[in-house]
Amino acid sequence: MNGSKIHKLLISAAGLAFLFSGLALAKTKQIDVIYQARVGKSLTLKPGSYRIDVVNNTKSPAVRFFDSNGKLVGEVPAQVVTKPRKTDETMIDYTKVASNDHVITSISPGGWNEVLRFENSGKPETTPKG
Numbered sequence: 001m002n003g004s005k006i007h008k009l010l011i012s013a014a015g016l017a018f019l020f021s022g023l024a025l026a027k028t029k030q031i032d033v034i035y036q037a038r039v040g041k042s043l044t045l046k047p048g049s050y051r052i053d054v055v056n057n058t059k060s061p062a063v064r065f066f067d068s069n070g071k072l073v074g075e076v077p078a079q080v081v082t083k084p085r086k087t088d089e090t091m092i093d094y095t096k097v098a099s100n101d102h103v104i105t106s107i108s109p110g111g112w113n114e115v116l117r118f119e120n121s122g123k124p125e126t127t128p129k130g
Contacts (some may be wrong), residue, residue: 027054029109031090037102039065040076040118045104052107054116056080063107063116079117086113095120 029052033045043065051066051071061080065073090110094102097120107116 005096026056027109027112027114028052029090029112031092031107031109033092033104035094035102036095037104038120039063039074039104040078040120043074045073052109052116054078054080054114063118076118079119081115081117083108083113083115086111087115 011035030049031052032049033047036044036046037045044106048090049068051070053064053066055062055064055075059079062075064076067073082103087108087110092104093106093108097103103120105118105120108114109116
């Protein structure tokens with residue numbers, strides 16, 4: 001092999017490694033939100049379909065929410081927790097807070113072995129004892 005072919009081969013290999021490393025850092029999934037709900041401390045989603053992109057850098061992972069037109073609705077910090085098994089179907093966990101609003105506390109995307117957990121500022125709804 002001459003130097004030019006080796007150089008092209010190295011560039012191609014580096015490009016493929018970069019491409020696959022990028023795919024490992026950003027995951028995408030389509031989800032359906034059934035209630036108007038808050039995610040994180042400030043993002044409110046209306047009922048509908050959204051694409052989520054997980055930006056999983058080690059310092060501050062986040063989830064980006066895109067509407068059905070592909071427009072970025074918002075980005076929320078998230079904790080990405082790895083599970084031993086993949087989730088069969090996408091599950092969205094909602095909590096009802098004292099203001100009677102819904103809050104998304106976690107998303108388990110179908111086919112993934114990760115759970116996306118969100119920090120929320122609402123207080124859970126409580127039932128009076130007595």
